[in-house]
Amino acid sequence: MSNEILNTLLKEYEQKRLKAEYDLEKRKQNLYKLIPRLSEIDDELNSAAIITAKNILNNSDSIRNNEFTTQLKNKIEILKSEKINILKQNNLDPNYLKPFYECTICNDTGYVTDLNYKTVMCSCLKQKLLDISFNKSNMYNLKKENFNTFDERLYSDEPDLSKYKLNISPRKNILNIKSKSLEFIENFDNPNYKNLLFTGSTGLR
Numbered sequence: 001m002s003n004e005i006l007n008t009l010l011k012e013y014e015q016k017r018l019k020a021e022y023d024l025e026k027r028k029q030n031l032y033k034l035i036p037r038l039s040e041i042d043d044e045l046n047s048a049a050i051i052t053a054k055n056i057l058n059n060s061d062s063i064r065n066n067e068f069t070t071q072l073k074n075k076i077e078i079l080k081s082e083k084i085n086i087l088k089q090n091n092l093d094p095n096y097l098k099p100f101y102e103c104t105i106c107n108d109t110g111y112v113t114d115l116n117y118k119t120v121m122c123s124c125l126k127q128k129l130l131d132i133s134f135n136k137s138n139m140y141n142l143k144k145e146n147f148n149t150f151d152e153r154l155y156s157d158e159p160d161l162s163k164y165k166l167n168i169s170p171r172k173n174i175l176n177i178k179s180k181s182l183e184f185i186e187n188f189d190n191p192n193y194k195n196l197l198f199t200g201s202t203g204l205r
């Protein structure tokens with residue numbers, strides 16, 4: 001999988017995140033106009049968050065500071081529940097004032113932290129990469145690689161029993177495979193016709 005594909009996907013993820021944040025800002029502004037108290041609550045929550053951050057940075061653990069932190073925590077809880085109640089009264093989801101991400105596991109970042117605190121790809125990003133590689137390996141070259149461009153001359157007409165464990169030449173063998181494949185396509189809708197199974201070393205197709 002090339003880095004280019006991953007980079008393109010990550011750019012898409014960034015766009016999704018930006019859009020989710022932009023949409024949230026629009027929702028906020030509309031709702032603030034209708035319910036100004038929500039704007040006040042968010043302002044108070046923001047300043048409480050700044051004070052909390054300053055406290056953590058100062059790392060002061062005096063008794064006075066602990067009391068202050070507890071009071072601040074209580075205030076935050078009260079403000080949060082007031083906010084949720086206002087949303088409820090207006091028949092809005094409690095998450096209405098949070099960004100709507102497509103993937104709630106990674107919040108559209110494409111990465112999550114696993115149990116060992118290691119940053120790993122989110123399942124949504126893995127799935128996208130799988131889809132792309134699947135489409136590439138199965139469909140991408142169909143225009144160039146199909147029965148019309150099939151050339152049996154690429155296969156030797158000399159049997160090589162020691163190399164291929166076959167009495168027939170590689171050319172005869174590939175022509176047999178071609179006719180079986182065409183037969184399979186002809187009978188694709190026939191439920192009684194057997195499936196084809198291609199086997200070989202890893203990486204062969």
Ligand SMILES: [Zn+2]
Nearest residue numbers: 103106122124
């Ligand atoms: Zn995800």
